[in-house]
Amino acid sequence: MPSNNIFIFPFFILNQCLTLLRVGNPDHSFPPSLSDRTQPAPGMESLPEAVLIRILASIPAVDLVLVCRLVCCQWKNLVDGAELWILKCQQEGLTTAESDAENWQNFYFLSKKRKNLIKNPCGEEDLEHWGEVENGGDGWKVEELPGDFGKEFPSEEVHKYFVTSYEWCRKAQLIDLRAEGYWEELMDTTQPKIMVRDWYAGRSDAGCLYELCVKLLSENEDVLAEYKSETVTIPEDNDASWTEISHTFSSYGPGVRFVRFEHGGQDTLFWKGWYGVRVTNSSVTVEP
CATH class of the missing domain: 1.20.1280 (Monooxygenase)
Incomplete structure (x- = not known):
């Protein structure tokens, strides 16, 4: 010993x-x-x-x-070498028996830095941190879960959601990867996976539409990779359950410096007020 x-x-x-x-x-x-x-x-x-x-x-x-x-x-x-970083990962609970990595040093740093890069994902700060806001109809509103004709969210940690109106409402965030600590060499050579998630739901008494669009941008904000969902139609008399949508960017090439996340929707009945799609718990993570 x-x-x-x-x-x-x-x-x-x-x-x-x-x-x-x-x-x-x-x-x-x-x-x-x-x-x-x-x-x-x-x-x-x-x-x-x-x-x-x-x-x-x-x-x-x-x-x-x-x-x-x-x-x-x-x-x-x-x-x-790998042996030192494998040991550090084991000591700090960052790896399991099934874990495998091409570069264990990068795996360690990415695991330690892993967090949701979307700020205010659940409306706890109203519309703070959300830019390029389009307020169609009566605009965006933040409501408490479960809301009228709604259901509780699958996670007890989520208490609020954003809700749209009778014309298109959109909002976006631009994530600066370097400001978040992801250095250029890492993004250009390792190209770690970028995971995008969002949750949406309708009210059980109204139909609505939902869209998600995420872009990986260069230094000059040229589009290097893009994911755009189809326009999701939630019918009237739906069960108001929450649905997760996700996409993983990988092998996207060098030069990625920003992630632009945008989502939105509207109701399909054109009722005054906030009967459109509900969104919450949005996330963008750089994966080890």
Whole structure:
């Protein structure tokens, strides 16, 4: 069983890394070249590689990439290898026995960053964060679930929804992937899957229409990939149940910098008020 002293090693290693990198650099900037650093850190060369991997796995991921990787060739190879990142994924519950990844370092960072990139997906902040809003008829409205002639949402975490009127209502969000932390090299080479989901429903006493359109855009907002649903028709006297619609973008090519999410609809009876399609719990996620 390893000695308890092993738990103080990560702090020693990190300090050693910083010391090595800052020699001759009082401004703490990284040296332009570390090709001459071919020997492991003093006192560490005798450690078995498996032990060194376990020690390095205790260090924060950003420090591994920006600091430890630059110490010597051995550490660079370990940080660039799969074994270290598989261990970190296992330690932090990011992987299962069935998990497989082409690049485990990217898998780790994408798993840690995974979140819904749509802001205010359920109307808790009224129409905040939604731009390019088209308010046909009486415009968009936010209502509490289940609403008149409606049904509860499948998840108890969702409490509100957006509802449309008797003419087309649309709203959109533009997601800046770089601002969300997805760097250009990752998007251009790894091209992680981009998963889009939305939920819609009608009221049981009125028919309605629904559409979803999602575009992957370049730096200049040129369309590089697009998903557009058919116009979904919900008949009058429907059961008001909630339906999920989803699409996954993959192998979309380099250059994607933005995701534009747009959805909307209207009722088919042209009744004044808010009898059109209901939408909620929209999501855009970058998958590991």
